[in-house]
Amino acid sequence: MKVILVGEANSGKSSLLMRFLRDRFDSSVPTVAPECASRTVEAHSSTIKLCMWDIAGQERFRSVAKSYYRNAAAALLVCCDRASFNALPYWLRELQQAQPSDAQPRLVLLFNKCDEPAQVDDAEIALFCARHNVERWYRVSAKTGERVQEAFRYLAESLRPSDAEADEPSLEQAPPRRWCAVL
Numbered sequence: 106m107k108v109i110l111v112g113e114a115n116s117g118k119s120s121l122l123m124r125f126l127r128d129r130f131d132s133s134v135p136t137v138a139p140e141c142a143s144r145t146v147e148a149h150s151s152t153i154k155l156c157m158w159d160i161a162g163q164e165r166f167r168s169v170a171k172s173y174y175r176n177a178a179a180a181l182l183v184c185c186d187r188a189s190f191n192a193l194p195y196w197l198r199e200l201q202q203a204q205p206s207d208a209q210p211r212l213v214l215l216f217n218k219c220d221e222p223a224q225v226d227d228a229e230i231a232l233f234c235a236r237h238n239v240e241r242w243y244r245v246s247a248k249t250g251e252r253v254q255e256a257f258r259y260l261a262e263s264l265r266p267s268d269a270e271a272d273e274p275s276l277e278q279a280p281p282r283r284w285c286a287v288l
């Protein structure tokens with residue numbers, strides 16, 4: 106099950122992944138983050154393997170490879186403040202343009218850094234989600250861990266087994282081996 110994280114640089118994507126995978130927060134972000142890491146989650150009385158892809162710095166240059174987005178069963182849209190929230194339509198367009206015509210990844214929005222004062226109110230986030238087919242949103246904090254497991258658990262449970270079948274990236278689409286870590 107390919108799950109990708111998308112959003113502006115510095116919104117906390119790598120930190121959320123670290124919190125989910127290792128339940129750890131490290132403010133000095135690793136210089137070399139793995140681009141793909143997997144963790145299994147129990148859901149539907151079976152085990153689902155979430156293969157999490159991290160954009161790992163490419164977003165800074167707005168030149169994210171199309172293969173990053175392609176065939177994702179779900180995308181976590183990550184933002185953390187007004188500017189990164191306003192940038193989400195850009196990331197959604199990029200995501201949609203990279204999909205085969207009938208494919209539409211499930212969307213969950215993570216408003217990260219909820220340990221800091223909120224810059225966007227609930228009503229505006231809810232409206233954005235309704236307009237863009239985002240099925241759930243959470244205020245989370247990779248720093249404190251608040252609601253991170255809950256959000257990932259929702260994601261795992263909402264992915265149907267049929268999403269799983271179309272799942273594993275084929276060999277051509279897999280990132281180069283040296284970047285792929287199973288944690």
Ligand SMILES: Nc1nc2c(ncn2[C@@H]2O[C@H](COP(=O)(O)OP(=O)(O)O)[C@@H](O)[C@H]2O)c(=O)[nH]1
Nearest residue numbers: 114115116117118119120132134218246247248
């Ligand atoms: N206060 C706070 N800072 C965070 C949180 N998550 C990430 N950060 C910090 O935000 C910066 C960017 O995080 P990073 O994970 O590298 O973002 P990425 O560029 O989207 O991968 C780092 O300095 C993190 O320590 C959070 O939940 N709360």
Ligand SMILES: [Mg+2]
Nearest residue numbers: 118119161162
């Ligand atoms: Mg990162």
